[in-house]
Amino acid sequence: xxxxxxxxxxxxxxxxxxxxxxxxxxxxxxxxxxxxxxxxxxxxxxxxxxxxxxxxxxxxxxxxxxxxxxxxxxxxxxxxxxxxxxxxxxxxxxxxxxxxxxxxxxxxxxxxxxxxxxxxxxxxxxxxxxxxxxxxxxxxxxxxxxxxxxxxxxxxxxxxxxxxxxxxxxxxxxxxxxxxxxxxxxxxxxxxxxxxxxxxxxxxxxxxxxxxxxxxxxxxxxxxxxxxxxxxxxxxxxxxxxxxxxxxxxxxxxxxxxxxxxxxxxxxxxxxxxxxxxxxxxxxxxxxxxxxxxxxxxxxxxxxxxxxxxxxxxxxxxxxxxxxxxxxxxxxxx
Amino acid sequence: xxxxxxxxxxxxxxxxxxxxxxxxxxxxxxxxxxxxxxxxxxxxxxxxxxxxxxxxxxxxxxxxxxxxxxxxxxxxxxxxxxxxxxxxxxxxxxxxxxxxxxxxxxxxxxxxxxxxxxxxxxxxxxxxxxxxxxxxxxxxxxxxxxxxxxxxxxxxxxxxxxxxxxxxxxxxxxxxxxxxxxxxxxxxxxxxxxxxxxxxxxxxxxxxxxxxxxxxxxxxxxxxxxxxxxxxxxxxxxxxxxxxxxxxxxxxxxxxxxxxxxxxxxxxxxxxxxxxxxxxxxxxxxxxxxxxxxxxxxxxxxxxxxxxxxxxxxxxxx
Amino acid sequence: xxxxxxxxxxxxxxxxxxxxxxxxxxxxxxxxxxxxxxxxxxxxxxxxxxxxxxxxxxxxxxxxxxxxxxxxxxxxxxxxxxxxxxxxxxxxxxxxxxxxxxxxxxxxxxxxxxxxxxxxxxxxxxxxxxxxxxxxxxxxxxxxxxxxxxxxxxxxxxxxxxxxxxxxxxxxxxxxxxxxxxxxxxxxxxxxxxxxxxxxxxxxxxxxxxxxxxxxxxxxxxxxxxxxxxxxxxxxxxxxxxxxxxxxxxxxxxxxxxxxxxxxxxxxxxxxxxxxxxxxxxxxxxxxxxxxxxxxxxxxxxxxxxxxxxxxxxxxxxxxxxxxxxxxxxxxxxxxxxx
Numbered sequence: 001x002x003x004x005x006x007x008x009x010x011x012x013x014x015x016x017x018x019x020x021x022x023x024x025x026x027x028x029x030x031x032x033x034x035x036x037x038x039x040x041x042x043x044x045x046x047x048x049x050x051x052x053x054x055x056x057x058x059x060x061x062x063x064x065x066x067x068x069x070x071x072x073x074x075x076x077x078x079x080x081x082x083x084x085x086x087x088x089x090x091x092x093x094x095x096x097x098x099x100x101x102x103x104x105x106x107x108x109x110x111x112x113x114x115x116x117x118x119x120x121x122x123x124x125x126x127x128x129x130x131x132x133x134x135x136x137x138x139x140x141x142x143x144x145x146x147x148x149x150x151x152x153x154x155x156x157x158x159x160x161x162x163x164x165x166x167x168x169x170x171x172x173x174x175x176x177x178x179x180x181x182x183x184x185x186x187x188x189x190x191x192x193x194x195x196x197x198x199x200x201x202x203x204x205x206x207x208x209x210x211x212x213x214x215x216x217x218x219x220x221x222x223x224x225x226x227x228x229x230x231x232x233x234x235x236x237x238x239x240x241x242x243x244x245x246x247x248x249x250x251x252x253x254x255x256x257x258x259x260x261x262x263x264x265x266x267x268x269x270x271x272x273x274x275x276x277x278x279x280x281x282x283x284x285x286x287x288x289x290x291x292x293x294x295x296x297x298x299x300x301x302x303x304x305x306x307x308x309x310x311x312x313x314x315x316x317x318x319x320x321x322x323x324x325x326x327x328x329x330x331x332x333x334x
Numbered sequence: 335x336x337x338x339x340x341x342x343x344x345x346x347x348x349x350x351x352x353x354x355x356x357x358x359x360x361x362x363x364x365x366x367x368x369x370x371x372x373x374x375x376x377x378x379x380x381x382x383x384x385x386x387x388x389x390x391x392x393x394x395x396x397x398x399x400x401x402x403x404x405x406x407x408x409x410x411x412x413x414x415x416x417x418x419x420x421x422x423x424x425x426x427x428x429x430x431x432x433x434x435x436x437x438x439x440x441x442x443x444x445x446x447x448x449x450x451x452x453x454x455x456x457x458x459x460x461x462x463x464x465x466x467x468x469x470x471x472x473x474x475x476x477x478x479x480x481x482x483x484x485x486x487x488x489x490x491x492x493x494x495x496x497x498x499x500x501x502x503x504x505x506x507x508x509x510x511x512x513x514x515x516x517x518x519x520x521x522x523x524x525x526x527x528x529x530x531x532x533x534x535x536x537x538x539x540x541x542x543x544x545x546x547x548x549x550x551x552x553x554x555x556x557x558x559x560x561x562x563x564x565x566x567x568x569x570x571x572x573x574x575x576x577x578x579x580x581x582x583x584x585x586x587x588x589x590x591x592x593x594x595x596x597x598x599x600x601x602x603x604x605x606x607x608x609x610x611x612x613x614x615x616x617x618x619x620x621x622x623x624x625x626x627x628x629x630x631x632x633x634x635x636x637x638x639x640x641x642x643x644x645x646x647x648x649x650x651x652x
Numbered sequence: 653x654x655x656x657x658x659x660x661x662x663x664x665x666x667x668x669x670x671x672x673x674x675x676x677x678x679x680x681x682x683x684x685x686x687x688x689x690x691x692x693x694x695x696x697x698x699x700x701x702x703x704x705x706x707x708x709x710x711x712x713x714x715x716x717x718x719x720x721x722x723x724x725x726x727x728x729x730x731x732x733x734x735x736x737x738x739x740x741x742x743x744x745x746x747x748x749x750x751x752x753x754x755x756x757x758x759x760x761x762x763x764x765x766x767x768x769x770x771x772x773x774x775x776x777x778x779x780x781x782x783x784x785x786x787x788x789x790x791x792x793x794x795x796x797x798x799x800x801x802x803x804x805x806x807x808x809x810x811x812x813x814x815x816x817x818x819x820x821x822x823x824x825x826x827x828x829x830x831x832x833x834x835x836x837x838x839x840x841x842x843x844x845x846x847x848x849x850x851x852x853x854x855x856x857x858x859x860x861x862x863x864x865x866x867x868x869x870x871x872x873x874x875x876x877x878x879x880x881x882x883x884x885x886x887x888x889x890x891x892x893x894x895x896x897x898x899x900x901x902x903x904x905x906x907x908x909x910x911x912x913x914x915x916x917x918x919x920x921x922x923x924x925x926x927x928x929x930x931x932x933x934x935x936x937x938x939x940x941x942x943x944x945x946x947x948x949x950x951x952x953x954x955x956x957x958x959x960x961x962x963x964x965x966x967x968x969x970x971x972x973x974x975x976x977x978x979x980x981x982x983x984x985x986x987x988x989x990x991x
Contacts, residue, residue, distance in 0.1 A: 091558035103549040360817040475945035480938035
């Protein structure tokens with residue numbers, strides 16, 4: 001961990017949705033830090049709570065949501081801020097890129113107008129200046145013919161271009177933290193790589209930290225500094241990228257890694273993880289992954305494991321974490 | 335765009351003609367304008383012949399409509415047997431009267447429905463939302479005549495000091511006085527508005543809710559936009575699209591002349607004229623009104639679709 | 653069939669059952685066995701308070717109209733001119749009219765008439781509309797154009813006109829009246845069904861079934877119709893309400909039910925003359941109409957929630973103006989003279 005003070009610090013963050021007769025615990029006691037300029041990947045299946053965490057950081061959650069814990073950004077207490085103070089931060093210091101670029105942009109306004117809106121919300125500039133900057137941004141993210149493109153509507157863009165435009169909109173005010181929520185999930189594989197490259201370039205150019213949320217471990221390998229793995233609303237394991245990929249000491253993470261298809265070898269069947277994630281309305285007493293874990297023992301059913309620090313930033317939530325041998329399989333990343 | 339409009343018109347005009355044809359035949363088959371003459375023959379032979387000629391009764395029923403079409407193309411809509419004036423005049427005066435309540439009713443209902451929709455969608459599940467939704471449900475359940483009767487009774491009779499019901503027997507008794515005019519149209523406009531507001535606000539609320547659930551609304555908030563702008567700039571612009579087409583259709587319905595409401599309030603619009611024409615087999619009058627309202631229907635249906643293309647950049651008509 | 657074909661077939665079948673209920677399953681928790689579509693729909697309906705109120709209301713009203721008059725001593729056309737224009741009493745719960753007929757019994761008869769006509773018209777309209785709408789959407793092209801133009805034709809001609817002409821031509825007995833009303837209103841069902849089938853056509857499970865070798869007939873019955881049923885049930889329910897409103901309006905104008913029979917509409921017309929002195933007499937049948945339609949709308953809303961919780965507004969995302977108009981016309985009555 002770098003010696004500098006963290007840009008974002010979340011401690012015991014919990015998010016609960018209150019429905020009519022039930023409540024859903026989407027995020028439970030999650031703690032993490034992001035340093036300036038660092039790329040933190042948050043990995044997990046659908047429903048693991050990773051997107052909800054991000055939305056909670058920006059306080060973009062729906063009504064009837066209870067958020068507890070501490071979130072500190074750039075020295076400010078995020079959860080205690082007023083709504084107008086929060087609005088000043090959104091889009092300026094923290095920006096977010098969403099999963100589906102087609103639906104994430106308003107179909108009735110031009111792309112240029114939407115970027116201009118983001119700019120003028122936080123800067124007192126004329127619309128002309130803002131428009132020029134919007135075109136520059138589009139160029140920066142690699143949208144061809146940005147002058148014409150800026151005057152077009154989102155539906156006239158291709159998927160990859162739309163995501164680039166979203167990125168342009170997000171970085172328009174040089175945010176310190178960029179949250180990318182599954183930025184490539186809705187895109188073709190070939191386009192995915194391009195978009196990740198754009199993100200990389202953007203990071204180099206602006207020095208912003210990135211919180212990359214994804215379920216795709218392959219994506220993580222090429223871009224992240226640190227990784228945290230979430231399952232059923234909790235942090236399962238966290239550490240540097242090497243910690244997670246080569247020295248994982250958590251059965252869930254290992255199962256995830258194993259399920260990545262190997263392009264080199266012949267595989268008869270895909271190594272899927274059997275079973276389904278648990279219900280979040282009635283969380284189990286013991287470890288959430290227990291029922292599906294090949295290493296489960298009685299203790300796993302009865303007691304929720306703690307997050308055990310293993311060394312440096314590496315921590316794992318498993319009763320048998322220390323028993324897991326680090327297999328040195330260095331045959332290339334996934 | 336022009337290609338689209340032309341295509342649509344080319345497709346619907348034959349329909350309109352077919353409809354007029356069927357109406358002509360339908361009314362001719364079911365009525366006999368000579369009915370009262372049979373008994374007085376041969377005394378009233380002259381009147382008999384006259385009627386026969388006006389209505390082309392010597393020609394086969396199925397061919398007669400073409401004579402009417404011929405006349406119309408020459409600009410002649412004929413005379414109304416029951417009112418005794420040229421149909422075109424009747425259409426003009428009556429149509430104008432109907433417009434006098436249709437326009438205000440449309441404006442009032444459109445604006446109020448919009449405001450209610452936005453309010454209900456923003457404050458979903460609040461007491462206000464339930465209250466207005468409940469009112470809308472009730473409003474939708476009222477047949478127009480029941481509503482009109484109630485309004486007429488409450489506001490016309492019970493609150494006699496406020497409004498008077500103005501039977502329009504000889505046109506506007508109150509001449510150029512604008513204030514009197516307002517008093518005249520208030521009740522029918524209220525009656526019509528309530529019905530349309532109920533329907534529109536349910537639709538608008540649903541449209542607004544669905545819009546507010548879209549991803550781009552979340553993006554707008556993520557940019558730091560305040561809630562008011564999010565609703566009135568980003569959401570409304572999208573939610574309006576289907577609502578505007580509904581408005582176009584509502585307007586054509588209103589202009590068609592609300593038979594029941596106009597009858598109950600004794601308003602001399604197209605509605606009562608139509609009934610009179612039907613019950614006394616005044617063929618020219620009936621045809622004239624169907625021509626007018628049919629055209630309005632066709633035009634505004636087209637407007638509704640065109641509006642969709644205009645407002646939603648994803649659709650390019652052609 | 654080869655293995656892949658069987659797989660595709662199974663996928664198609666499984667998709668059918670799960671697709672509509674997916675969102676509910678997500679809420680239930682993925683570790684529980686998924687409930688069948690019917691079960692889920694029933695549960696959702698049960699939770700819809702307004703719909704339940706509507707059902708209760710309808711039961712009460714039907715009980716009032718069909719059973720309660722048994723307890724009265726009078727028939728609907730029995731005149732006791734001495735007892736005319738009486739107020740409500742134990743003997744005459746709603747009083748009497750100007751020729752001494754018991755108003756409660758007459759109101760009940762009017763109610764029964766209206767309901768009967770409503771149901772009959774709705775059923776016929778649904779049968780015709782569903783077939784035509786489905787055929788139009790499924791086979792597309794020429795057939796679709798013809799049927800769509802037929803729908804437009806019906807909409808252009810003023811409703812009142814069609815009804816008046818047919819009433820004059822065919823006589824005005826209740827069943828014929830119901831048929832004529834059905835003749836007007838099948839278009840709504842047709843539009844809705846056409847819209848649903850059109851959107852279904854795009855969806856993958858139809859293609860999967862074709863890939864597995866299913867015939868047109870099998871596709872229609874096994875895959876298309878079950879999905880259509882949901883939308884149709886909702887529309888039919890609402891249609892009954894619309895018919896009742898239309899029929900009472902016609903009867904009010906004198907073009908519907910004829911004496912000595914009564915419908916709620918004619919009762920209002922009868923009482924209209926004395927509205928100033930006795931507004932209650934006008935109000936009563938009118939309020940019953942409102943109550944019936946209100947309950948029907950509640951039930952319809954509950955059914956809509958139960959059978960298709962995801963789509964309340966069609967068409968705002970997939971911008972096909974036809975689909976939107978299906979909703980739009982539902983609220984404004986046929987143009988040219990009716991609300």
